[in-house]
Amino acid sequence: MDAFYASVEQRDDPALRGRPVAVGGSRERGVVAAASYEARAFGVRSAMPSVTARRLCPDLVFVRPRFDTYRAISDEIRAVFAAHTPVIEPVSLDEAYLDVTGNLQGLPTATAVARAIRAEIRARTGLVASAGVSYNKFLAKVASDFRKPDALFVITPAMGPGFVEALPIGRFHGVGPVTEAKMRRLGILTGRDLRARSLDDLVAAFGSAAPYYHGVARGIDERPVRAHRIRKSVGAETTFADDTADPALLAARLAPILDKVAAACRAKGLGGRTVTLKVKFSDFAQVTRARSLPDPVADRAGLEAVSLALLRDLCPLRRSVRLLGVSVSALDHGPAEGPRQLGLAI
Structure with a gap:
C-alpha cells in the first residue's frame, strides 16, 4: 500500500x-x-523524530x-488477496508477498493478477x-518500490540479473x-x-547474511512465500510527554x-522465553536489555518482574528517558495456560 496510514487519513x-501529513506522535x-x-517531498520519513x-x-x-x-482496512485488502491465492505471506498491515503460480481466478499471468488486485483494492x-x-521475493519487493506510488512494475527472468547489476x-x-x-x-x-x-x-x-547477498546480487532468491508466517515477537512502546530519570516514575x-x-x-495464546526492555534517552540514544528464561512467560506479573529487574540494572540513569518499550520473543506458539513460575531470583 502507498503511504498506507497517511493515505487512510487523507481518504477519511x-x-x-x-x-x-504525518501519522504518529505530537508535534x-x-x-x-x-x-x-x-510530506516525503520535504524529506519526512517514517521513524523520524517528530521535532x-x-x-x-x-x-x-x-x-x-x-x-x-488500519487493521480493519488491512483485513479488507487481505480478503482481496485471498480471492486470488491462498499462498499469502503478510509482512505488515500494508504489505504482503503472494505466490500466484496457481491463482484461483485462472488469470494467464502474474501481471494480470497484480493488475486485478490493484483495481479491486481501489474499488x-x-x-x-x-x-x-x-x-x-527479492525482485518482487524491489519492483514494488521501483516506481511508487500507484505503480505496477515487472522484472522478468531475462531482466533479473542485469536489473540487479545496475541497482544502487x-x-x-x-x-x-x-x-x-x-x-x-568496502x-x-x-x-x-x-x-x-x-x-x-x-x-x-x-557473516550469516552473506549467502543472501551473494544470491540476490545474481538475481537468485530461493525463499518460498510462506502462507503461515510465524510471529517472532510481541511488544509495545510509549513515548512520554516529558522526559524523566526518576526510577519510580519510570x-x-x-x-x-x-x-x-x-x-x-493472551489474545494470541503466546508466551516467550526472552523479555527485552527498550530505553530511548532524551538525546535519542537507545539501549536494549534482555533476559532469557527457562520457561515461556506471558502473564502480566511475570513480564513486570523481569522488566523492572532490567530497568533496575540500568539505574542510576545519567540521562532522562523519553521512551520505554517491552517485547517478548523466543515465542512458544502453543496455548498460554496462565501464570508460570519464573526460574530466576529477582
Whole structure:
C-alpha cells in the first residue's frame, strides 16, 4: 500500500488531501509512523523524530494513529488477496508477498493478477496499492518500490540479473543503513560491485547474511512465500510527554506498556522465553536489555518482574528517558495456560 496510514487519513478527512501529513506522535514528541507523499517531498520519513519532521516541513499536519481502522482496512485488502491465492505471506498491515503460480481466478499471468488486485483494492477501499511482479521475493519487493506510488512494475527472468547489476546498493531489500554504510566503505556501491565479491569475502564481512547477498546480487532468491508466517515477537512502546530519570516514575510508566503486551500475548495464546526492555534517552540514544528464561512467560506479573529487574540494572540513569518499550520473543506458539513460575531470583 502507498503511504498506507497517511493515505487512510487523507481518504477519511478531505481537509488533509494534498497536504503534508504525518501519522504518529505530537508535534513536539514521538516519531513519525507514516508520512504522506506530500510530506516525503520535504524529506519526512517514517521513524523520524517528530521535532525533526516539523523542522523539515513547517506546515506538516500531525494526525494521531487509528490502528483499529488500519487493521480493519488491512483485513479488507487481505480478503482481496485471498480471492486470488491462498499462498499469502503478510509482512505488515500494508504489505504482503503472494505466490500466484496457481491463482484461483485462472488469470494467464502474474501481471494480470497484480493488475486485478490493484483495481479491486481501489474499488473496495478507495486506496492505492503498488505491486511488483517477478520470479522471486527479492525482485518482487524491489519492483514494488521501483516506481511508487500507484505503480505496477515487472522484472522478468531475462531482466533479473542485469536489473540487479545496475541497482544502487541502498535499494537492496535487506540492506539497511548500517549495512549500506559498511558496503560503501568496502567499495560496494551497486549490485555489480556486490556480484564481484566472492562468497568467502562476503562471509568475512557480513557473516550469516552473506549467502543472501551473494544470491540476490545474481538475481537468485530461493525463499518460498510462506502462507503461515510465524510471529517472532510481541511488544509495545510509549513515548512520554516529558522526559524523566526518576526510577519510580519510570516503573509507573511501564505499567500501561506491560498491560498491552500481556493482553496481546493472551489474545494470541503466546508466551516467550526472552523479555527485552527498550530505553530511548532524551538525546535519542537507545539501549536494549534482555533476559532469557527457562520457561515461556506471558502473564502480566511475570513480564513486570523481569522488566523492572532490567530497568533496575540500568539505574542510576545519567540521562532522562523519553521512551520505554517491552517485547517478548523466543515465542512458544502453543496455548498460554496462565501464570508460570519464573526460574530466576529477582
